[in-house]
Amino acid sequence: MDAEALLPLAPQLHWLSLLERELFLFAAFWLVLGALDELAVDLAWLWLRATGRIPTRRADPPPPRLSGHTAVFVAAWDEAAILATTLTQVSLAWPQPELRLFVGVYRNDPATFAAACRGAAHDPRIRIVVHDRPGPTTKADCLNGLYRALEREETRHGLVFRTVILQDAEDMVHPAAIGVIDRAIGTTAMVQLPVRPALAGGTRFVSGHYADEFAESHTKGLVVRDALGLDLPAAGVGCAVERGMLRLLVAAGSEGPFAADSLTEDYELGFRIRRMGGGSRFLRLRDSNGELIATTSYFPNEIGPAARQKARWIHGIAFQGWDRLGWAGSWANRWMMLRDRRGPMAALVLGTAYLLLAIEAVLLLSGTPHADNSVWAPWLWSFATFLMLSVLWRSTWRAAFVAREYGWCEAGFAVLRIPVANVIGIMAGWRALAAYCGNLRGAALRWDKTTHAVHPAAGVRLGSPT
Structure with a gap:
């Protein structure tokens, strides 16, 4: 892109570069923590399978x-x-x-x-x-x-x-x-x-x-x-x-x-x-x-109804669950409750990550240097590498479980659907927060249910176990 044409935008691009640095630090920390959380459950499942405690x-x-x-x-x-x-x-x-x-x-x-x-x-x-x-x-x-x-x-x-x-x-x-x-x-x-x-x-x-x-x-x-x-x-x-x-x-x-x-x-x-x-x-x-x-x-097979349904789940589990159930039991129980209630935080972190990608695209197209090269220090590159490997690891696990129930063809679609799930999760998280704030202001709870037009008995595709 022509550097002279971008001169009037130099201050804005500089501030955008600074924002990119902060978003990267925030998103990297929470994404790595989330990846380690999922890895712990994966390892627990593998250990239980290996010791015969969860047989088929x-x-x-x-x-x-x-x-x-x-x-x-x-x-x-x-x-x-x-x-x-x-x-x-x-x-x-x-x-x-x-x-x-x-x-x-x-x-x-x-x-x-x-x-x-x-x-x-x-x-x-x-x-x-x-x-x-x-x-x-x-x-x-x-x-x-x-x-x-x-x-x-x-x-x-x-x-x-x-x-x-x-x-x-x-x-x-x-x-x-x-x-x-x-x-x-x-x-x-x-x-x-x-x-x-x-x-x-x-x-x-x-x-x-x-x-x-x-x-x-x-x-x-x-x-x-x-x-x-x-x-x-x-x-x-x-x-x-x-x-x-x-x-x-x-x-x-x-x-x-x-x-x-x-x-x-x-x-x-x-x-x-x-x-x-x-x-x-x-x-x-x-x-x-x-x-x-x-x-x-x-x-639901449309984004709007799916986000509305998941918003109700997040509202009830994350916000109401914290209020009504608190935190009780062993450290392992509290860990699982924390996993259940991560919807709002996941929406914030995923939204930040996608915003970061958009900012990075703008900076690359404009040729704007990063505000501080120390941001890309080796240890942060290690974070980025770990996150890429964790995405591959998560995609493999999801594909394997989907293949077990729906076949390997559907497993390929499962990997492609991960961004769709992320977008729905972001929308649902923010919608749940708005609904919870409304309830705090006195709005009544209502059955915000999903509309159903077809029953699975009328033509469900069951797939074949492998």
Whole structure:
């Protein structure tokens, strides 16, 4: 670029160079710290695998009868498009007579109520519960309404439920999951099964990044926590809780077992159960065909809805979680809680890193020298080299986990989707911060849910394990 043409911009470019130096120091420090954090979990997973503490297990076939009465809770708001399919699929996958499905709908959502009626038409085990408040409230508030309906069912019919399973209105359940849960409850108070995002047709660069993240976190992160006996967050789907533990949660003083003033009541549930002395397990098993026993769901395939959904997760886990759960337990538990709550900081650091790349491009094109050559001292170059190697390391791990569930072709897309995931994370982090500040100023919590138009049972691509 012509140096004379840039002379009028020299002061601005000099200040831009100074800004670049500060951004580099900030981003390098936190990115290296984050890379070391991930490396520690990787090494823990490798050690546990090598010592046989996390073997690959096969599940027994689902039993024709359950050990006791089991309830499935499905909270639904604005789910007219898929709720009937969900109820039909659950009814067919889990035909055991001891099962009852409690479906929560709102009186000001007649379309969802009609869909629930269609789904329940051929299964007397389904109970439709109309919430006593207009929607949307919070999901936890709706679940508490279902819990009260379960208590009425017990009183009316003289039943004692043994297990409560949480599912979402868009879920497709695995037939063998009910057997895994039935055998585990009684030995532990809570069971969490993996979540397996379905791959949407057409472009999958947004929806597919959920598959990448869950394939890694539900193969490595939660497996490590379970093997080390650490606190386990519940995912809200494919999650089962012993009935007696729900009774204890209610006795603790709340209006129901689920935290109605939380955006991520499912995440909190696991920690509350452990703090009340209950055990929890994350169970990762495969059926006789090698398919993962998991809950399958479609996730948003557009950036806006994806950022909105993840903002709710970050708001509930990072901001509300800090306020409501604090920091408790062993150093390892606190480490995992810190990892859970890193969303806002990750958004800031990633945003800084991308801004740094843009500034570097401007300086290179203008031929402007760096403000201080000591910035590029050998030890900082070592930082940069370490970060590049960590990116390759992370990409390899993610590709391997995705290949296991979705095939090697999808693993290649997983690497290409990493920048997409970063952009969504940045948007979600800032949106979560704005929402949290709004709540501090008195704004009411609302069920900012994701819209679902297609159910995975209508054409899910399951892939093949390798």
